Ligand code: HPA
């Protein structure tokens with residue numbers, strides 16, 4: 001088992017579904033609360049961790065947005081992202097496409113510039129210090145209005161060369177993809193790639209809408225697509241990547257038990273599934289923990305793990321030449 005676990009940690013991989021605000025560990029939350037003199041409703045790190053007991057997505061989101069309140073300056077965003085990059089590098093991550101939620105900050109009076117410049121300085125440091133490349137995905141909060149999403153896209157315009165894609169997250173049910181069809185069309189016209197959370201709690205119809213009305217290049221989660229055979233066939237035919245997050249699925253009760261997780265069924269169906277951590281500080285593990293937990297629960301083979309890592313590169317928004325280099329290194333690692 002230790003060999004298997006070491007194989008997972010060393011497996012070169014990309015992480016494609018990571019909310020940087022969801023990598024805020026309780027220790028850093030306390031440090032930033034002190035630094036910025038922000039009151040938090042917890043007395044200790046243990047008390048924070050004890051509060052992370054969720055029965056659905058909204059339970060989690062309430063705590064996630066409250067936690068983000070300690071993030072105030074560009075130094076905070078830099079420190080947050082650097083802590084994630086260090087931890088990810090230890091898990092074999094060589095490339096990360098990280099989502100950020102600007103509206104969770106601009107709505108509290110934090111300038112977009114502070115958020116993005118802090119993240120970008122960490123991205124540069126991760127490349128020079130850790131050899132880890134990264135890009136940013138601007139995620140719109142779907143519980144807010146189309147108008148607010150347009151205003152956020154407008155704010156991002158001076159930084160477009162540093163943003164690879166737009167995404168869609170937050171409370172899924174009741175906020176279908178079609179609500180943002182026009183914003184995503186505008187983002188695509190600006191040259192951005194498109195991804196959206198769909199089929200986490202929402203029905204298969206939302207995955208269908210994300211394809212039809214947003215023109216997504218990738219689907220975040222996508223679990224519930226499995227309920228619709230024709231939809232699965234379409235996702236397979238289009239070679240659509242799904243960014244699956246096993247420990248998140250467990251913590252948010254998308255699955256009752258990891259033993260019931262559909263990851264290997266997705267692979268068997270020919271879906272391009274990947275493994276990701278989503279909000280590692282809240283869900284109990286970084287990306288290698290997710291690989292290990294699901295490999296253990298579903299008896300995945302080495303070949304499955306290599307396939308998942310391969311999918312993480314082919315599903316990335318890297319240029320084809322960079323993908324080819326990563327795939328060569330992965331095959332060399334797998335052949336050892
Ligand atoms: O898992 C998630 N789902 C939806 N919105 C989110 N925002 C952070 N994490 C998530």
Ligand SMILES: [Zn+2]
Pocket residue numbers: 017019169197220278
């Ligand atoms: Zn997510």
